[in-house]
Amino acid sequence: MSKAFTKEDAAADEVVVPPRAPLPDGVPNYVTPRGLELLRAERQALEVARSALRDAADAASGSDAARLSALGARLFEVERRIASAQCVEPPPGAAAVVRFGSRVTLRDGAGREQRYQIVGVDEAEPSSGKIAFLSPLARALLGAEVGDSVRLEKPGGARELEVLAIE
Numbered sequence: 001m002s003k004a005f006t007k008e009d010a011a012a013d014e015v016v017v018p019p020r021a022p023l024p025d026g027v028p029n030y031v032t033p034r035g036l037e038l039l040r041a042e043r044q045a046l047e048v049a050r051s052a053l054r055d056a057a058d059a060a061s062g063s064d065a066a067r068l069s070a071l072g073a074r075l076f077e078v079e080r081r082i083a084s085a086q087c088v089e090p091p092p093g094a095a096a097v098v099r100f101g102s103r104v105t106l107r108d109g110a111g112r113e114q115r116y117q118i119v120g121v122d123e124a125e126p127s128s129g130k131i132a133f134l135s136p137l138a139r140a141l142l143g144a145e146v147g148d149s150v151r152l153e154k155p156g157g158a159r160e161l162e163v164l165a166i167e
Contacts, residue, residue, distance in 0.1 A: 020077050020078075020081065020121075021121040021122065022121075023121060028084075028086050029081060029084040029086060029121075030085075030133055031087055031120035032100075032120060032123060033089065033090075034123065035119055036085055036087050039078060039081055039082050039085065042078050043075065049071055053067055053068055054068065089101070090102070095167070096145060096166075097143055098141045098142055098143060098144045098166055099142060100118055100119075100142075103116070103166070103167040104144075104165070105165040106162065106163060106164060108161055109159065115129050116130070116131050116137065118132075118133050119132065120133065121133075121134060136153065136154075140152050144163045145166075146163055146165060147162070147163065148162070148163045
């Protein structure tokens with residue numbers, strides 16, 4: 001195999017810090033109380049990991065500098081998100097309209113029901129039904145009431161979704 005297709009020249013422990021989900025300029029960093037707690041827990045875990053790695057790096061004469069740098073970068077990003085976070089309490093009781101933090105039950109044209117919660121970008125996990133407030137689905141739902149139909153534009157065509165419940 002040609003050397004051009006190997007990673008022999010790359011550092012053995014190359015550390016890549018994936019970027020956090022972006023927030024467009026001027027958009028507030030809304031978070032749910034759970035989302036804020038998750039960010040704080042992530043910060044604490046990163047601080048513990050960095051401290052442990054520093055102790056190990058001191059013993060190993062600084063061989064873990066790349067990992068320390070990566071942890072520092074991740075910690076910096078988490079600190080920025082916490083500093084800019086605007087915690088939004090969930091609506092008390094049954095809400096009349098969909099808003100940030102709402103849990104919404106929808107029915108699509110095929111009769112399938114789906115449930116989503118509108119959350120901050122750092123808390124979003126679509127496979128678990130947590131969608132970022134900036135997502136196309138969340139934007140279509142915000143302000144809707146039970147019984148409303150919302151139109152979701154998708155590359156394969158538009159979908160009509162009926163709002164069945166708001167919590």
